[in-house]
Amino acid sequence: MSLRQTLTHLPRDTRDTLFLLFVIAWVIAPHASHLPGWASAVAAGLLGWRAWLAWHNRPLPGRWTLLVLLVGAVAGTLWTHGTILGRDAGVTLIVMLLAFKTLEVRARRDAMVVFFLGFFTMLSNFFFSQSLGVAAAMLVALLGLLTALVNAHMPVGRPPLTQAMRTAGTMALLGAPIMAALFLFFPRLAPLWGVPSDAMTGRSGLSGSMQVGTIAQLALDDKVALRVRFGPPGTEVPPRTALYFRGPVLGDFDGIEWRPLTYREDFRRGDAALAMAQLQVQGPALRYEVTLEPHQRPWLLVLDAAASRPEGPGLQPLMTPDLQWLSQRAITDVTRYSAESHLEFRHGPQAMTASLRAYTELPPGFNPRTLALAQSLRNDRSLVPDPSRDASPALVNAALERLRTGGYRYTLEPGVYGRDTADEFWFDRKEGFCEHIASSFVILMRALDIPARIVTGYQGGELNSVDGYWTVRQSDAHAWAEVWLPGQGWVRVDPTSAVSPGRIGEALRLQAPRGALGTAMDTMLSPGTLAQMRAVWEAANNRWNQWVLNYTQGRQLDLMRSLGFESPGWEDLIRVLGALVLAAALLGVGWNLWERAQHDPWMRLLARVHQRLARSGLAVPPHLPPRATAAQVRAHFGPAGEPLAQWLLALEQTRYAPHPTQGLPALRRSLRSLAWPVRSGT
Template identity: 55%
Template structure:
């Protein structure tokens, strides 16, 4: 074991020595390649797999050339690689323009340009391409994690840029990093001013997204068994903070966040009713006080809002939000005009005590009784049996209670792994064979049973429950909180929520207990090294910080800008006020910078000021000098010029200048003695100006006139 450790240490030492012995060009190239790789790393999840593999191969090729000192490839080879990159981009995107194709090309061109790194001009091109590639990462994500990674990338690019301008010697990269950090610090106030006051005028503000493919999560099509897969996804779906009197939070039984409502059933799949969105909004009947809350909805790339049941009035969203207007469908689902592609802040109020839908039977309710012909015969027979036991006049509420009682006493279990059921008899399998399932198995089987007893029923998907973050007070609703429940129609009441999962597993609803997916090897190892409660606290802090990022940065919209101006005293703020405030802020920063630079300039000491005064007077008398002329050289010039015409003045001035030199470079010990000598020299200079006979000043030279 010791031999292995010694061998690894020797190999690391050899590698360090090899890197230290590289010429500066090779060292700087390797550092720049590492920075480029860091800039391109986040694009792995947004570009085709071959893009990053191709870019990594090019960067490794260039690193090998720098490490070995081999010559760069010729232009013919580069042209071939470029043609291959263009052809592959066209094959993947069917175009060379647009966001995705453009980002792919930027990634490839940046990696390819490193193979042309011969002169400083090539390095400048790589720097600017790197800055653009850095910004392209925000096309896909503006999360705090992405921002932190890009700040590190920015520091790397600035360090490489500063290092490229340090032409002499082999300066350490730490020195360039300090300069880059200082430049970043100086630019931070300007960045903050632009962020706060640059007008956000929709739709110009923001990055348009053309990727409207839905993320894993809720859908308008639920295959029995699909929702169970969401328990494996611990990602955040939304965060909500309740604005209730006395900070009293609503009970667990009312935390139902409505998503797609599914009514068409083919035996295995439930689909949304396409007519529901086109129908008029229902006459929602509410009572009691509403629950007011603020919600931060993560991008779902869908057009529905999973709001707390039930919202009567249109929720408030930031002015200029990309989702456009919202409306409520006949099934209480709120639908946006455009998909949600960015973090969206929603202020809403929900009435948990509500009724909706027709109070009397209508022809439209018949479509909520349809079942595939020949499907689930045993479930239909069970329904007929229950009807026979309760009588033909049994109400929908009584039939519902009978179905729930069977779930409570029939030995049914709640599980993430109910198994796969093929064919049209999914309800029969749950009621009579497996007797186990996740929430969508239970809700689907219950809805089929209700329809088999001529009770209109449908499935509602969404989220139920959540976890309260003790750091910031927000409730976090995750994809693993996805849930499915049933709605049945009851005469005189309308559509009524029935959650059959609560009959099988009451803790799922009342105590927010969720089925946990099996831990992976990494999660199990981390749990063994770190206490679970510590990990939960770390996650709570991170989510609280990320929530603040979403509110203060991502959701800093035009309306919040105007609210800021109102708090600053503007009565009716507009974008022109923003421009004026921005101009004033930038002007004030520029003035502060000039004053600071002026104060930072090194002040000249009294000795230098006195010598400058003598140099200026002598220049007027015709004795030329520069700021670099020493006192001794100035004295020699005086002797050469006036030793014949004014010998006394030349002797006195030469002696004074030699004494000035002696004070500067051979000073007497003690600051007080030096100050006294300087005062004496200043007095001698005044006496020379008054008593000595100076030659007249020479006229200033006139500029030459141009000859015709």
């Protein structure tokens, strides 16, 4: 007998169990890449064991066995993650619980628990990836779980799974308009809406490295990063645009990620004399006090540039060669220190040195169009009239002018960039937030053979009028550039200010990691075919990123404006959503009334009589025809039931009349005036 014939002749309980196990395996499978190895193996073993028990019709294991397995799973989670809280540990536990629950499905209630654990586990896949591939896989999982749920509510006989699947598909289609309305109009209130993150990971300050999008993630966080009080009283506070708090300086680029250059061994031993010697300050000193929130890093945030070390209890800070001040220990508690900065300064060598060449290096094979742009700028005689003379200032100004006049736009909702981020920014999207702009600008400068690097930190802040402190939040995280110019040293250039001097907008960080589909296809097809398929897939995934994952509050409000709202807010969204819900409710009521009208009125009248008979103590089967019902009425009520029996016979006669519906109004009226029989002796 073939496998298909074997499956066809399986008992219904076995068939339904195997189908449910297959759906659960499909739900759990995407978690395999981020679950601990033991958890994936245990889940697969438990599902396989349950399938073997169903196939051979063996009894389920006892509760003590399950208790031992559960204790082992919790212990394994604690051993692996150090906690049972948080995203990673929580997902590990929910997968284990789902697999364990399949081993004790003895009643319908147990099956319901499995279904809803499956729905929750399905949603948890989006904690790690919201890519198009994961979304498509979870749509299949949703239909599978709905099919199993519908099938469980069909206890009689052996209905085919295709029938339950059609019902589940119909349910999903009917619910799709409601889901679309909620997606479009449910208010997105950051940071509640966005890419899920691990609650146990915490949200520290700046990162020691930068991929495009990192700072936007911090901009989602409105927590305080530091507070600054300028003094003594009466000190003139510089404008907000001049407040650049210096953090990590990133000079090493591998095409994907920016990292700090590796410092020399003598600096790691505490020798910061080189950095101090290359810093020349000008103008009056600006004194201030910083209260730094813990960020688990050794960075001390100071205004550009502090020639003297910050002073604070227990601090022994050192300056790196790129002017960043570091503490000897990570900042794990609120730390207060005083500092002195000069907003006018020079630093770095005045002439080209071998060490500066590290700031002109670019990885091969990335951003070819940006390299071509640099070559065209070098060949422009209006910018470089004499190739023998250094034209770095003119080339820097040309790049800034391109940002000002080239249609570039500052936004914190640019979507997910691809591999060649600079090419996409300069030629395709022409929009981004500070780190997109700074990274693309520095790559162009290096392509022009001009030393350049990225500086990350915080820019701006807000004055608290109550206590006089300036509050700098994580939402003020920023990235700018520094270029080296002969005779000037390192010069700050903030390309974001060329695009948008106001630097306004709302932040949203999106990330779309490569899905499992793309990884699997790498080993299956030739490079040419794979490249073409990958291009199509990335285009589709980009559309998904832009129109679904990147449907942000800004785009939601743009939709409201297109619907005629001049200054939409969350109140307008609530009103529109309420109107849609009301319209859906009215539509449902209308559909219900129409559907009831389509039912056989003759059958509804007979059913009404059956209901009244049941209340009078005579329960008859709902399928019993009028003549048989009349016989039971006579037997139960005696002579008192004769008028009702005659009415039932008239109802039967009407059914077979040439025009059955014509006699029904008269029968309804006579039924209302009919004296309802009472059984003799009661």
